Amino acid sequence: MYILGVETSCDETSCAVINDKLEVLSNVVISQVDEHKLYGGVVPEVASRMHIQNIDYVCNKALKEAKLEIKDIDLIGATFAPGLIGAVLVGLNFAKGLSFCTNIPFVSVHHLRAHIASNYLTDKNLKPPFIALVVSGGHTQIIKVNDYTDFEIISTTVDDAVGECYDKVARSLGLSYPGGIEIDKLSKSGNDSVYNFPKPSTDNKFNFSFSGLKTASLNLINNSIQKGEKINIEDFSASFQKNIVDILVEKSLLVLKHTGLKTLCVSGGVSANSLLRKKLEEMCESNNFSLNLCDLKYCGDNAAMVAAQAYFEFKAGNIAEYSLNAVSNKSIV
Ligand code: KG4
Ligand code: ZN
Numbered sequence: 001m002y003i004l005g006v007e008t009s010c011d012e013t014s015c016a017v018i019n020d021k022l023e024v025l026s027n028v029v030i031s032q033v034d035e036h037k038l039y040g041g042v043v044p045e046v047a048s049r050m051h052i053q054n055i056d057y058v059c060n061k062a063l064k065e066a067k068l069e070i071k072d073i074d075l076i077g078a079t080f081a082p083g084l085i086g087a088v089l090v091g092l093n094f095a096k097g098l099s100f101c102t103n104i105p106f107v108s109v110h111h112l113r114a115h116i117a118s119n120y121l122t123d124k125n126l127k128p129p130f131i132a133l134v135v136s137g138g139h140t141q142i143i144k145v146n147d148y149t150d151f152e153i154i155s156t157t158v159d160d161a162v163g164e165c166y167d168k169v170a171r172s173l174g175l176s177y178p179g180g181i182e183i184d185k186l187s188k189s190g191n192d193s194v195y196n197f198p199k200p201s202t203d204n205k206f207n208f209s210f211s212g213l214k215t216a217s218l219n220l221i222n223n224s225i226q227k228g229e230k231i232n233i234e235d236f237s238a239s240f241q242k243n244i245v246d247i248l249v250e251k252s253l254l255v256l257k258h259t260g261l262k263t264l265c266v267s268g269g270v271s272a273n274s275l276l277r278k279k280l281e282e283m284c285e286s287n288n289f290s291l292n293l294c295d296l297k298y299c300g301d302n303a304a305m306v307a308a309q310a311y312f313e314f315k316a317g318n319i320a321e322y323s324l325n326a327v328s329n330k331s332i333v
Contacts, residue, residue: 001019001020001074001075001311002017002018002019002025002066002068002072002073002074002075003017003018003019003020003073003074003075003076003077003307003308003310003311003314004016004017004059004062004063004070004073004075004076004077004095004098004104004307005017005018005077005078005109005114005303005304005305005306005307005308005310006055006059006076006077006078006079006091006092006094006095006303006306007078007079007091007111007114007301007302007303007305007306008051008055008078008079008083008087008088008090008091008092008094009079009082009083009084009087009088009091009111009301010042010047010083010084010087010137010138010301011031011032011033011036011042011047011050011087011301012029012030012031012032012300012301012302013029013030013032013050013051013054013055013058013091014027014028014029014030014058014301014302014303014304014306015028015055015058015059015061015062015063015303016028016062016302016303016304016306016307017062017063017065017066017068017073017307018121018304018307018308018311020311021124022120022121022124022308022311024121024304025065025066025067025068026061026062026063026064026065026066027062027297027302027303027304028058028061028062028065028303029300029301029302029303030054030057030058031300032046032047032050033177033178035050036177037176037177039177040171040177041167041171041177042084042177044084044085044086044087045086047084047086047087048084048086048087048089048090051087051090051091052090055090055091055094056094059094059098062303070098070102070104071102073102073104074104074105075104075105075106075107075310075311075314076095076098076099076104076105076106076107076310077095077106077107077108077109077306077307077309077310077311077313077314078091078092078094078095078096078106078108078109078306078310079091079092079108079109079110079111079114079306080092080108080109080110080320080324080325080326080327081108081110081111081326081327081328081329081330082110082111082112082138082327082328082329082330083111083138083326083328084328085326085327085328088326088327088328089326092108092324092326096322096324099322100322105314105319106319106320106322107310107313107314107318107319107320108313108318108320108324109306109309109310109313110309110330110332111301112134112139112141112143112332113149113151113309113313113332114305114306114308114309115134115136115267115268115294115305116132116134116143116145116151116265116267116309117305117306117308117309117312118267118294118295118298118299118302118304118305118308119132119265119266119267119292119294120308121295121298121304121305121308122292122293122294122295122298123292126263126265126292128145128146128147128148128150129144129145129146129147129261129263130145130261130263130264130265130292131143131144131145131154131252131255131256131259131261131263131264131265132144132145132264132265132266132267133248133252133264133265133266133267133271133280134266134267134268135161135162135163135248135266135267135268135269135270135271135276136161136162136163136268136269136270137161137163137164137167137178137180137269137270138161138163138164139157139161139268140156140157140161140162140163140208140210141153141155141156141157141332142154142155142156142206142251142252142255143332144255144259144261145265148309148312148315148316149312149313149316149318151332151333152333153331153332153333154206154255154258154259155204155206155207155208155251155255156207156208157207157208157209157210158202158207158208158209159209159210159211160209160210160211160214161210162208162210162244162248162270163178163180163268163269163270164210164214165210165211165213165214165217165244166178166179166180166183166244166270167179167180168214168218169183169214169217169218169221169240170182170183172217172218172221172222173221173231173233173236173237178269180269180270180273181272182237183237183240183241184237184241184272184273184274184275186233186234186237186238187234187237187238187240187241187242187275188238188274189234190232190233190234190235190236190237190238190239191234191235191238191239192235192238192239192241192242193239193242194232194235194236194238194239195220195235195236195239195240196239197213197216197217197239197240197243198212198213198216199213199243199246199247200212200213200247205254206251206254206255206258208247208251210244213243213244217240220236221236241273241275242275244276245273245275245276245279246279248276248280249276249279249280249283252264252280252283253283253287256287256289262288262289262290263289263290263291263292264280264284264289264290264291264292265291265292265294266280266291266292266293266294267294267298267299267305268294268299269299269300269301270299271293271294271299272296272299272300277293280293281293
């Protein structure tokens with residue numbers, strides 16, 4: 001069985017072909033990052049227009065790299081939520097149209113379910129149940145994955161997502177978009193105990209909050225500018241990153257202990273972070289947990305992970321109607 005995945009929820013246009021052994025035959029990703037860099041962040045209208053320009057080319061390229069034609073495809077899956085509504089609509093309508101014309105079954109895929117599915121691509125032997133830490137530009141959640149299509153949210157952010165916090169702070173430091181990568185790079189040559197940042201607390205001990213940390217960081221930057229003091233950007237990055245990683249590791253440990261599950265899977269754009277990967281490895285080793293760190297090539301948005309989740313949705317009987325609309329904000333459950 002061959003599955004074609006389509007992903008356009010943010011600023012990557014991607015199509016991929018996988019088979020039912022979860023082998024990735026092609027995963028074409030066109031990033032719009034250089035375009036959005038000019039504005040310091042993703043401009044939704046620009047994203048939608050670029051998806052329209054690219055989607056046909058990307059789909060053909062994915063089929064060609066997989067050495068297949070559309071008639072060989074058995075299932076089409078596309079992201080339908082959450083994401084930038086205009087952007088999601090491009091991939092969703094493209095996939096629905098393709099399915100309608102070819103009679104190939106169509107399933108809709110939730111973006112966070114797809115991020116979690118990238119862990120199955122990373123380790124073909126991985127099976128639920130497990131705990132998934134999903135950290136991206138739009139989301140920060142710890143999810144109990146009971147089965148391939150059965151999820152429970154244990155922790156969520158009450159305000160900003162971790163990637164958003166990284167990107168906003170990076171922008172105030174004058175770094176280019178996406179700032180998470182820049183801060184990660186700079187922090188490697190910095191001292192992480194020079195600047196102090198708050199560790200926010202929430203009413204529900206499992207939840208995250210990053211807006212206080214973002215405000216404290218922006219205040220620190222603005223106060224320094226006003227006083228004419230120079231911020232050491234490497235030390236700032238290292239201290240800021242340590243604070244964030246400590247929070248993510250701490251909460252993951254809390255949830256693992258609370259649920260009694262022994263496997264932690266990590267996915268989403270921020271899971272590419274070098275310190276997060278190192279600290280989670282240390283935490284899991286000392287607690288005898290097994291750790292699945294999403295393969296770096298599947299951390300950011302890509303259609304291979306969409307195709308993988310599409311396969312599981314199909315097996316669960318979740319065929320989508322053509323009347324299905326895109327949804328900008330939708331929970332994984
Ligand atoms: O999953 P993703 O590609 O898109 C969303 O679904 O949001 O995540 C993008 C986010 C951005 O905020 C970006 O700054 C962050 O992932 N990111 C990182 C790193 N690489 C990407 N954050 C911290 N460290 C990194 N190495
Ligand atoms: Zn994503």
